[in-house]
Amino acid sequence: MKTKKERAAYIDERLEELFPETPVPLDHVNPFTLLIAVLLSAQCTDERVNKVTPALFEKATCPEDMVKLTVDEIEAIVKPCGLAPRKAKAIHRLSEILIEKHGGEVPDNFEDLEELPGVGHKTAGVVLAQSFGIPAFPVDTHIHRLAQQWGLTSGKNVVETEKDLKRCFPKDRWNKLHLQIIFFGRKYCAARQCDGLQCELCQTCFPDRKRARKYKKA
Incomplete structure (x- = not known):
C-alpha cells in the first residue's frame, strides 16, 4: 500500500x-458519570476505573449529589486511580460549575466542557462522541x-x-x-x-x- x-x-x-x-470501555449510566469516569482514567487503566466508580456512583450519579460529598470523601474513594487529591478537587468543583452555569447538565460542546476543572480536549471529545453522538x-x-x-x-x-x-x-x-x-x-x-x-x-x-x-x- x-x-x-x-x-x-x-x-x-x-x-x-x-x-x-x-461498547464504551468505561462503565457509566449517563453523560455525567461518563465525564467522571474519563477524568479518573487519566494515567490509570479503564479496568481499575471500573472497579472504583461503582462505590462513587452509588453515592452520586449527578452533580447535585456529588457536591453533597466532601472533597476528602471523594478522594478516599478514587485513591486507587492515582492523582486522587487533584482528581477529587476537580470532580467536586466541576459538579459545582455544572449546577451554577449549566443547570446540572453536562454541556454538549467543546468550549464549555474544556472550561471544567480536570477536563481536557480528549476527555471532552470522549463525552461528546459517546454521550451525545457528536463527531469527535x-x-x-x-x-x-x-x-x-x-x-x-x-x-x-x-x-x-x-x-x-x-x-x-x-x-x-x-x-x-x-x-x-x-x-x-x-x-x-x-x-x-x-x-x-x-x-x-x-x-x-x-x-x-x-x-x-x-x-x-x-
Missing part, C-alpha cells in the same frame, strides 16, 4: 470487520502511537495526530473508529507486543518494513 489514502481505507475496513461492536476523534497516547506506526501521521503530539486522522477518515466514522483503534491496540498491537513489524495491520500496511518503528511520544 503506497499511499496514506490506501492504508486508511484498508485500516477502516479491517477494523470494522474485527470490531463491529464498540479523541486521541490518547495509544492512538497517537498506532497512527504513527500505520503511517497516518507524523504528528509530534496528540493535537496534530487528531487533525491528521480526521483528514484520513470520513466524519461519520470518527466516533466508532477511535474505539476500534483502541481495541485493536490492546488486543493485537500493544506497545510491548508490536514494534511495527508484528501485527496484521503493520505487516499489511508496510510489508517491506525491516526495522522496528520508533514513534514520537505525545
Whole structure:
C-alpha cells in the first residue's frame, strides 16, 4: 500500500470487520458519570476505573449529589486511580460549575466542557462522541502511537495526530473508529507486543518494513 489514502481505507475496513461492536470501555449510566469516569482514567487503566466508580456512583450519579460529598470523601474513594487529591478537587468543583452555569447538565460542546476543572480536549471529545453522538476523534497516547506506526501521521503530539486522522477518515466514522483503534491496540498491537513489524495491520500496511518503528511520544 503506497499511499496514506490506501492504508486508511484498508485500516477502516479491517477494523470494522474485527470490531463491529464498540461498547464504551468505561462503565457509566449517563453523560455525567461518563465525564467522571474519563477524568479518573487519566494515567490509570479503564479496568481499575471500573472497579472504583461503582462505590462513587452509588453515592452520586449527578452533580447535585456529588457536591453533597466532601472533597476528602471523594478522594478516599478514587485513591486507587492515582492523582486522587487533584482528581477529587476537580470532580467536586466541576459538579459545582455544572449546577451554577449549566443547570446540572453536562454541556454538549467543546468550549464549555474544556472550561471544567480536570477536563481536557480528549476527555471532552470522549463525552461528546459517546454521550451525545457528536463527531469527535479523541486521541490518547495509544492512538497517537498506532497512527504513527500505520503511517497516518507524523504528528509530534496528540493535537496534530487528531487533525491528521480526521483528514484520513470520513466524519461519520470518527466516533466508532477511535474505539476500534483502541481495541485493536490492546488486543493485537500493544506497545510491548508490536514494534511495527508484528501485527496484521503493520505487516499489511508496510510489508517491506525491516526495522522496528520508533514513534514520537505525545
